[in-house]
Amino acid sequence: DQQVKQNSPSLSVQEGRISILNCDYTNSMFDYFLWYKKYPAEGPTFLISISSIKDKNEDGRFTVFLNKSAKHLSLHIVPSQPGDSAVYFCAASARNYGQNFVFGPGTRLSVLP
């Protein structure tokens, strides 16, 4: 049973437009969420995180929104750049999980020039 879901395996966006990547979770104990980006032949790289006490966190072109009642979070990238093309993983954890993060299956983003 997948606790963290990313229902879109892939997404294509034109350069300069907004990319929206979605993530849903089932475990109501999760209270910390992260997004990681992964290029081929490299390990995942931390992008942005959000605690359950917030509903939005922004870092430059990247914004994460959290809707706790819907158990849904999204990552917005504005404006999208070709270098953003990668696989994006949503991950979640709960206080009693320590640093054990549960990852979603990933969404492959392609930003077209």
Next chain:
Amino acid sequence: ETGVTQSPTHLIKTRGQQVTLRCSSQSGHNTVSWYQQALGQGPQFIFQYYREEENGRGNFPPRFSGLQFPNYSSELNVNALELDDSALYLCASSSGGALTYNEQFFGPGTRLTVL
């Protein structure tokens, strides 16, 4: 500052064999987590080591075991390899241990193929 390194990069084994994967954590980090990433899936938590002790374990059988050394580097051992063990094995280091949400820094992974 040296990042997280893993060795070897690629490995091919046959069913029933044993394998050891190695990870050097980033300088200043005392916590190492291991993940298995099967093709088309996200990383799955195997276990975590904090100050040389296992500090949490995912849903993996006992034939997956590990060690952390005084310099905080770590090994992942898998006995009696099965075909389904074929995956990318990722190591991530961080500071703080349990009950903290410090950023995890991942290595490039070891690609294990079991024939």
